[in-house]
Amino acid sequence: MTRKSSLEGIESAPRWIFLFLGAYLIVHLFALYFWNAAGHVFSIEGTSGGTSALSVTAMAAVGFWLCLLVLRSFPAGAPLRPAWMLITFAAGAQAASGALAQLLGSNWLLNPLAWGGPARSGLIEQIRRGALIAGGPFQLALLALGMLVALKVLRKFGFWVRPSAADWAICAIVYLFALCRFGEAGAASLAGRQFGFEDWISLAGLPILCVLFLEAMLLRQSVVHMGNGLISRCWAAFMCGIFLTGAGQLALWVIPHYSHAWPIEMIASLIQFATVAVFALAPACQVAAQRRAIKPASDQPEDLATNVPALAR
Amino acid sequence: MHPRSATLIAFCDAEGRAGRSLRIARHLSKCEKCRDQLARIRREKDELSARAAAPEMENGQGLAAVRSAIAAWQEGRNGEAASELRARLRWQIEAYFGSPAALAVDRPSRAEEMLGKASEMLEVFLGPEAAEAVRDDVFRGVDWAAPAGEACR
Numbered sequence: 001m002t003r004k005s006s007l008e009g010i011e012s013a014p015r016w017i018f019l020f021l022g023a024y025l026i027v028h029l030f031a032l033y034f035w036n037a038a039g040h041v042f043s044i045e046g047t048s049g050g051t052s053a054l055s056v057t058a059m060a061a062v063g064f065w066l067c068l069l070v071l072r073s074f075p076a077g078a079p080l081r082p083a084w085m086l087i088t089f090a091a092g093a094q095a096a097s098g099a100l101a102q103l104l105g106s107n108w109l110l111n112p113l114a115w116g117g118p119a120r121s122g123l124i125e126q127i128r129r130g131a132l133i134a135g136g137p138f139q140l141a142l143l144a145l146g147m148l149v150a151l152k153v154l155r156k157f158g159f160w161v162r163p164s165a166a167d168w169a170i171c172a173i174v175y176l177f178a179l180c181r182f183g184e185a186g187a188a189s190l191a192g193r194q195f196g197f198e199d200w201i202s203l204a205g206l207p208i209l210c211v212l213f214l215e216a217m218l219l220r221q222s223v224v225h226m227g228n229g230l231i232s233r234c235w236a237a238f239m240c241g242i243f244l245t246g247a248g249q250l251a252l253w254v255i256p257h258y259s260h261a262w263p264i265e266m267i268a269s270l271i272q273f274a275t276v277a278v279f280a281l282a283p284a285c286q287v288a289a290q291r292r293a294i295k296p297a298s299d300q301p302e303d304l305a306t307n308v309p310a311l312a313r
Numbered sequence: 314m315h316p317r318s319a320t321l322i323a324f325c326d327a328e329g330r331a332g333r334s335l336r337i338a339r340h341l342s343k344c345e346k347c348r349d350q351l352a353r354i355r356r357e358k359d360e361l362s363a364r365a366a367a368p369e370m371e372n373g374q375g376l377a378a379v380r381s382a383i384a385a386w387q388e389g390r391n392g393e394a395a396s397e398l399r400a401r402l403r404w405q406i407e408a409y410f411g412s413p414a415a416l417a418v419d420r421p422s423r424a425e426e427m428l429g430k431a432s433e434m435l436e437v438f439l440g441p442e443a444a445e446a447v448r449d450d451v452f453r454g455v456d457w458a459a460p461a462g463e464a465c466r
Contacts, residue, residue, distance in 0.1 A: 073440035080437060157434055158417060227411010231438045289409055293443035293450075 011291040013066060013284035014233075017059075021277040024055065028270050032263070040261070052269030056276050057098030063280030064091040070283045073290055079153050086146030087238075087283075090139045094276065097135025100127055129197055136201045140208040140245075147215040147238065151222070154235075159222040167217035174213045174246045178206040181253065202249070209246055216242035230289035237282035244275040316340065321351050325358065401451045402431045409439060409447075 067088035074081040104113055104127045113124050154160050163171070185203055188195060219239040226232040248271035255262050316324070316337050324337045341348050399419070407415040418431050428451075435444035 073442060075441060078437070078440065153437060157437070159414070225413055227407070227413045227415070229406075229408055229410040229414065231409050232411050232414075290439055290443040293409075293439060294446040 010069070011288040011295070014281055014288055017062070017277055017281050017284055020059070021274060024273055024277075025270065028052075028266065032266065035263070052266070052273065053098065053102050056269065056272045057095065057102055059273060059276045059280055060091065060095040060098050063276060063283060064088065064095040066280060066283035066287055067091045070286045070290070079156075080150065083146045083149035083153065086142050086149065090142035090146060091279065091283075093134045093139040093142060094279075097131040097139065101131035101135070129201075132198060132201045137205040137208055140205050140212060143242070144208055144212045144215060147212065147219065147242075150235070150238075151215060151218055154219075154222045154226075159225045160218065161221040161225050163214070163217040163221060167220065170243075171210075171213050171217055174250070175210055177246075177250050177253065178210055181206055209249065212242045213246050216246075230285060230292065234282045234285040234289070237278055237285055241275055241279040241282065244271065244278055248272070248275055315344065315347055318350065318354070321347070321354055325351060325354050398451060399427055402427055405447050405451060406431055406434070409435065 067084065071081070071084045071088045074084055104111055104124065111124070113127070151160060181203060185195065185199065216239045219235055219242075223232050223236045223239060226235075248268075251271065252264065252268055255264060255267065320333075320337065324334055327334070341351060403415045403419055406418050414434075418427060418434065432444065432448060435447050439447065
């Protein structure tokens, strides 16, 4: 059989993603520390916002590309193809959302829609809203569906185990957070306070996040049952990505309740980048496993027995 | 006049002409010495036939022995290959899934069952091309033939 040996270096994709994530976190945490030590003398939000959003979008695009590579390796009829298709759509939605929000959904100099003056501002706002929906509830829903299909396949192979008490406890925290958010939103609307479009989108994503968290806990049990192999790492990365999404939303909701001094946008971008990188790590691990399998084993001894006809064996 | 030994042998084999055979038969009825010689020729001929038949039987037994030896050697070799195959499969499953998965796959007692389950798992989670490459690596250098009629892929 002729093995495809293109994209030789792609098996090191997980390492590269880890490297970028580590560098990104170190730089931002150092900036945060420096900003705090300097006594908040400069605005850390204004300097990092655009770059962070672009980094998140770039990492989302990398994740989408890796998902496409994985999807190509599963032919029609393969049990995991629907799961990878939904995951790819979710990654695509996230990348498209970032690109639309950054390129066409903001009033920056190179946005052609911004050149048309105030007449086009409505269109820019619509694009921004569309991007928010695509990168929010829509992406989460696609991911939840993909995970559901994957869990069914894992169950077929006996890797599916009931969640433990700790899993239920973690899920309960997220459900409680969702309830608090809905309660807060209800109280705000009763008090006649204005509720922004971002808040509505964020609320719409919460029920899906609850479902995703339950799936993540099931996935965690399946991965524990499977072991620490290359494929297991792929599904573990999805589990971590979902966990980071929930934990990030929780952190971004809790921090303003305690302190307004923290640069919330910077923390949000840190969490976003970490989440997107971990989600990109999942297809990267899958691609690495596939490349490792199809890599020509030139260092292995030649099989003399293969030249012997089967009947003669 | 007594017939020569060669004539008697030809008579014994019924190879002579009818007239000549009649003459010899007439002589034999009168000559005891020639009758004894003919009896001796027949006895020797029977012994020779018996000796010729005996090695044939020995050859048959030898062939059966060779066949059973080949089967035993093949079984032993297949057993060795099967255990080698199991070890390789376990290693591959451990690399791609992990130790618990390898233990779960290793449960079936026969190598063919293990191979079938591992192949299915690899094909589902890794994709057909990569799974085939892993199978190639598992079979590399292993002289193992699956029993007839058993699907191992």
